[in-house]
Amino acid sequence: MSAVTYTGARWGSIWMWLAFALAMLLMPRIFASGLSITLLSQMGIAIIACLSYNILLGQGGMLSFGHAVYTGLGAFVAIHALNAWCVASPAFPVSLVPLVGGVAGMVFAILFGYVTTRKSGTTFAMITLGFAELVFAISLMVPEFFGGEGGVSGNRVVGAPVLGISFGPAVQVYYLIALYTLVCVVLMYAFTQTPLGRLLNAVRDNPERVEFIGYNPQRIRYTAFIIAGFFAGISGGLGALNFEIVNAEVVGAARSATYLLFTFLGGATFFFGPILGGVLMVLAFVMLSELTKAWLLYLGAVFMLMVMFAPGGLASLIVINLRLARHGKLRALLPAYGLLAVSSVMCALGFSALVEMVYHRQLNAAMGPVLRFLGIALDTSTAAHWCGLLTYLFIVVSGFEWSRRRFALQWDMQQKRLEDERLRAAVAP
Amino acid sequence: MEFFLISSLNGLCYGLLLFMLSSGLTLIFSMMGVLNFAHASFYMLGAYIGYSISQLVGFWAALVVAPLLVGVLGAWFERYCLRRVYKFGHLPELLITFGLSYVILEVVQLVWGRLTLDFAPPLLLQGPAFTLVNHSISGVSLYWGSVAPELCTSLDAALRVVCSPFPATRGFMMLVAITMLASIWLLLKRTRGGLVIQAALTHPDAVQTLGHNVPRVFMLVFGAGAALAGLAGVIGGSTFLTEPAMAATVGSMVFVVVVVGGLGSLSGAFIASLLIGMVQTFAVSLDHSLGSVLASAGLTMAPSWQGSTLARLTIAQLAPMLPYLLLVLILIFRPRGLFGSRD
Numbered sequence: 001m002s003a004v005t006y007t008g009a010r011w012g013s014i015w016m017w018l019a020f021a022l023a024m025l026l027m028p029r030i031f032a033s034g035l036s037i038t039l040l041s042q043m044g045i046a047i048i049a050c051l052s053y054n055i056l057l058g059q060g061g062m063l064s065f066g067h068a069v070y071t072g073l074g075a076f077v078a079i080h081a082l083n084a085w086c087v088a089s090p091a092f093p094v095s096l097v098p099l100v101g102g103v104a105g106m107v108f109a110i111l112f113g114y115v116t117t118r119k120s121g122t123t124f125a126m127i128t129l130g131f132a133e134l135v136f137a138i139s140l141m142v143p144e145f146f147g148g149e150g151g152v153s154g155n156r157v158v159g160a161p162v163l164g165i166s167f168g169p170a171v172q173v174y175y176l177i178a179l180y181t182l183v184c185v186v187l188m189y190a191f192t193q194t195p196l197g198r199l200l201n202a203v204r205d206n207p208e209r210v211e212f213i214g215y216n217p218q219r220i221r222y223t224a225f226i227i228a229g230f231f232a233g234i235s236g237g238l239g240a241l242n243f244e245i246v247n248a249e250v251v252g253a254a255r256s257a258t259y260l261l262f263t264f265l266g267g268a269t270f271f272f273g274p275i276l277g278g279v280l281m282v283l284a285f286v287m288l289s290e291l292t293k294a295w296l297l298y299l300g301a302v303f304m305l306m307v308m309f310a311p312g313g314l315a316s317l318i319v320i321n322l323r324l325a326r327h328g329k330l331r332a333l334l335p336a337y338g339l340l341a342v343s344s345v346m347c348a349l350g351f352s353a354l355v356e357m358v359y360h361r362q363l364n365a366a367m368g369p370v371l372r373f374l375g376i377a378l379d380t381s382t383a384a385h386w387c388g389l390l391t392y393l394f395i396v397v398s399g400f401e402w403s404r405r406r407f408a409l410q411w412d413m414q415q416k417r418l419e420d421e422r423l424r425a426a427v428a429p
Numbered sequence: 430m431e432f433f434l435i436s437s438l439n440g441l442c443y444g445l446l447l448f449m450l451s452s453g454l455t456l457i458f459s460m461m462g463v464l465n466f467a468h469a470s471f472y473m474l475g476a477y478i479g480y481s482i483s484q485l486v487g488f489w490a491a492l493v494v495a496p497l498l499v500g501v502l503g504a505w506f507e508r509y510c511l512r513r514v515y516k517f518g519h520l521p522e523l524l525i526t527f528g529l530s531y532v533i534l535e536v537v538q539l540v541w542g543r544l545t546l547d548f549a550p551p552l553l554l555q556g557p558a559f560t561l562v563n564h565s566i567s568g569v570s571l572y573w574g575s576v577a578p579e580l581c582t583s584l585d586a587a588l589r590v591v592c593s594p595f596p597a598t599r600g601f602m603m604l605v606a607i608t609m610l611a612s613i614w615l616l617l618k619r620t621r622g623g624l625v626i627q628a629a630l631t632h633p634d635a636v637q638t639l640g641h642n643v644p645r646v647f648m649l650v651f652g653a654g655a656a657l658a659g660l661a662g663v664i665g666g667s668t669f670l671t672e673p674a675m676a677a678t679v680g681s682m683v684f685v686v687v688v689v690g691g692l693g694s695l696s697g698a699f700i701a702s703l704l705i706g707m708v709q710t711f712a713v714s715l716d717h718s719l720g721s722v723l724a725s726a727g728l729t730m731a732p733s734w735q736g737s738t739l740a741r742l743t744i745a746q747l748a749p750m751l752p753y754l755l756l757v758l759i760l761i762f763r764p765r766g767l768f769g770s771r772d
Contacts, residue, residue: 061520126692131757134750297532304528307514308513362541
């Protein structure tokens with residue numbers, strides 16, 4: 001029986017990989033505009049970065065505040081390699097530059113990881129933060145390598161075109177990124193299936209027991225850290241090729257924090273979570289930041305809610321609901337879901353109206369007191385609008401709390417039923 | 430001489446400010462095992478709220494009210510957010526305080542704007558507390574308050590007179606820090622409540638069994654830690670800068686302090702705060718580089734090295750990375766920190 005499901009599962013995953021590859025192949029045909037090609041390229045880069053980060057966070061339980069050190073240093077080495085080698089010797093193809101970045105990321109991970117992975121848990125987090133600050137401080141001091149304020153720029157169109165590919169058009173770079181993304185995702189997935197990947201999970205869950213069965217948890221963490229550094233460097237190298245400029249910002253603490261935020265939002269407990277996270281990251285940076293100036297506030301608030309109510313991220317929400325749907329339990333929840341959705345959307349609208357009104361007073365006061373919010377004119381200078389908004393907020397928040405409690409009750413009931421059925425099935429012959 | 434004195438006082442002052450922050454952080458950490466990533470954000474919040482209150486009713490009221498408000502906010506956060514994630518383990522605890530630091534930073538920019546605020550100390554604290562006058566003949570003398578300008582200028586070119594004022598705000602900062610530390614120490618060691626807190630640090634279950642509400646003790650300690658950070662914020666904000674970047678600059682330094690001192694060790698945090706305060710203050714005032722040191726030792730560098738970054742960088746320019754370098758060195762040679770008891 002197990003053999004049948006095993007091959008079934010294997011075929012299922014092969015189909016999934018094919019669909020993933022096909023999607024990446026066809027995406028530029030469906031979204032052919034210049035903006036969407038740029039977005040897709042950045043998504044590929046972000047996916048590799050978030051997945052490599054998740055080797056630490058999700059698989060190893062290591063909360064790093066300095067992952068941008070490895071993507072960033074990889075990017076710097078890659079752009080120097082592009083400027084030095086590709087120009088000097090045409091035999092060195094541009095398409096291998098991200099690999100140089102990967103090796104650089106790995107070398108720095110070998111160097112720094114020796115210190116950082118000596119500890120786990122909270123201390124590990126603090127040390128990675130210290131290293132991130134250290135590297136950022138150095139990056140401002142050594143303009144020879146880091147290019148100072150302007151950064152280091154390069155030109156990816158060097159040498160004779162190979163098979164007609166010059167990497168001039170953005171779509172050619174997209175396909176290079178897509179290829180790297182596919183290979184890296186497959187490799188990182190394969191890593192989770194290796195004995196080392198399994199041991200890494202064990203070190204996350206119970207390092208003492210791992211030590212008892214004869215492995216050194218510190219060494220396992222170190223090895224995983226090096227592997228994560230390699231993939232981070234590849235992502236940095238791809239970024240260097242894509243943007244053709246690298247500045248000190250790429251090693252900054254804000255970049256590291258972004259990786260953490262979006263890997264977690266996507267879901268650190270499932271392999272595909274960080275892929276969602278990477279896609280979200282690009283969408284948020286390009287679209288959300290266009291929409292509102294307060295987008296980091298929304299991001300932080302969503303992140304806090306996620307930590308409190310769904311620590312498995314988006315991926316876990318998807319998986320739980322799929323599981324309910326497969327057992328036919330989702331239908332009973334739909335009315336409660338609908339209520340919850342309506343009330344939370346109304347809450348979110350109220351809060352964002354409040355935030356936008358405050359921001360308007362703060363930043364756009366010169367443009368007059370009236371703010372257009374979703375077609376409604378809100379006057380930030382009259383008390384009536386503020387009071388009206390606060391009353392609205394009070395009503396919708398109460399409504400939200402009521403529907404949330406109702407939903408939580410039904411949710412627990414359905415989960416319990418599912419659990420009971422599972423137990424009964426296990427007991428029955 | 431007077432440079433050394435003033436610099437060490439400045440270093441001591443900065444170190445004490447760091448300790449005001451790291452003591453709260455350490456107390457929270459040793460009690461709940463939560464490293465509060467948003468601790469420096471409470472510091473910033475204290476400065477901003479303090480600014481607003483001082484605009485309304487004056488600085489001295491702000492010094493009392495702002496920390497209380499920040500403390501209430503901290504306790505509220507512990508009660509309604511942090512307590513929800515205890516069951517998930519230490520990682521989500523760190524993550525939620527990380528998310529809070531994001532939110533506080535944005536809210537501060539939302540409410541008070543992105544520019545540096547003009548948070549001036551009250552008139553009493555403006556100007557120097559004392560001035561050291563170094564006269565090349567009569568030596569160093571100390572004057573309380575500021576000195577008349579004619580004392581600092583010499584008519585004779587052969588005489589050298591240097592005046593080094595020490596700002597009153599810094600003196601006040603040291604005074605508040607020391608009072609605060611003494612009262613915390615007394616509270617922890619000499620009162621019944623302090624005994625309960627100390628017991629809850631190590632044996633929460635036993636304290637719970639004896640009828641104390643340990644979750645409430647946690648909430649109060651978290652709130653008290655936030656209030657201390659807020660107090661440090663009101664003083665630090667009026668002495669240094671009140672700007673949105675203040676949490677990030679002090680925050681990473683405070684984390685260095687608690688790791689160097691040893692996580693959970695209050696005395697370690699004290700020593701490390703002073704150490705880093707001194708290192709930072711002295712480093713920024715030293716203008717030597719590898720090139721100039723070698724040159725004064727009579728050595729010349731190879732011509733290809735003379736213009737390089739390595740030879741050019743001065744200690745003052747290296748100052749921002751020194752604490753982190755210290756952190757890395759400590760972790761290599763003494764991984765549990767200076768006074769840490771646990772690994």
